[in-house]
Amino acid sequence: MDEATIDAYVATTAALLDMPLDDDRRAAVTAVMLRLAAFASDVAAAAHPE
């Protein structure tokens, strides 16, 4: 998943959950979410083998 997609997801979900993020916070949370996305990709592959 690319950074732009994650950034858009963070902004949308934050708005949905009524947790508005300023630009600095949004960038920091996107950086964390990118790491989680990489982990989630590995975990999904192992949890659902072809």
Next chain:
Amino acid sequence: VTASERVRDALEAIEAADGALNAFTALFPERALARAARLDAEVAAGRDPGPLCGVPFAAKNLFDVAGVITRAGAKVTEADPPATRDADLIVALERSGAVLIGVTNMDEFAYGFVTENAHDGPTHNPHDLTRIAGGSSGGSAAAVAAGVVPLALASDTNGSIRVPAALCGIFGLRPTYGSLSSRGAYPFVELLDTLGPFARTAADLTAAYAALAPAMLDEAEPTAPRCAYLGAYFDEGLTSEASAAVTAVGAALGAKARIALPHAREAREAAFLITAFEGGALHRRRLRTRMNDYDPATRDRLLAGALMPGAWYADALRLREIFLAEVATAFEEWDVLLAAATPYPAPPIGQRSIVVNGVETEVRPNVGLFTQPVSLAAVPVVAVPVVSPGALPCGVQLIGRSGSEPLLLALARDLERRGVAGAGEIPAFR
């Protein structure tokens, strides 16, 4: 020595040492001295207050103490109502005669491996004050390592007992998940949270566990436990010091085989996801209104967790089932599995990255590289310290099947008796 004398000695030792350590966030001298006086009166009346009579202990500041606000290392909790009663594990230790003396520093909400708390400052490692004590139970570990209290209570979600035990060179027990009451402890990740003790000796750790879980120690121990090294994932990114500690303990326990848990890496990643998701969910309401009052080291991870897709959490739970089956299979052949507790000894306070075998990695997320997958397995672990003269301590995880605490504690006592493991002395604090 009376209970009152022991408590006064501990309070004086803390007064002398804590300026350098920053291990404690609050002391309760009136409560402790009043309780010690009651214990002394019981002894004078010919009664036995228990095997831990007069032993002073500390607790991580996420344990409820009656009349005190449970801060869990945070600023946003400072206006919470005070606890109405002590946490169950504090009650259990005091029922055996121990005396709570204070609460200790930690990573905010137990979300970290370093105890560099933005509100309370960093806890310093007694072996080298420029270095971290590890986390998130760093205050409790540093207090025990420095010898100002012989016992302390802590919590371990992803390694928060085992990591500081290793970096501070003391014994720590993460009991079987769900085996001890967590009532009165500030929660973090329901699926992983486990409470347990620290001690400077394996005998004291056993005594603490006996007070916390008296029925467990009645179970029989295997006479010749079969021990194996965890290899593959657990061999990567390890310094020579940490590797030597595992080899020394393994050699003493007759370990020869090296086995792999094929999904260890994904188990660690699943633990990361579960932690973020549950932690984020727990704090979502507070983050909405108070996010700027959170520790910067915690805030963005909790925010990300609060926004994380549920599908990632569901996959992590599914991976957990696969890993639990893998671990159960390993324990059909082996009684004890061995792995380093941390990839390296304590890094300097404030250091962001570390080079291991030519590869640079971030310190904060990676100190728990070898403890996190084991947390997902829900099994008990004793962290034993290996302290070489002139070197910083390393720790080794003795990992057993569920309910095997008596065996793990017996092995820790044996390793200590043979001089393979042990806390060692820190002259500056003795």
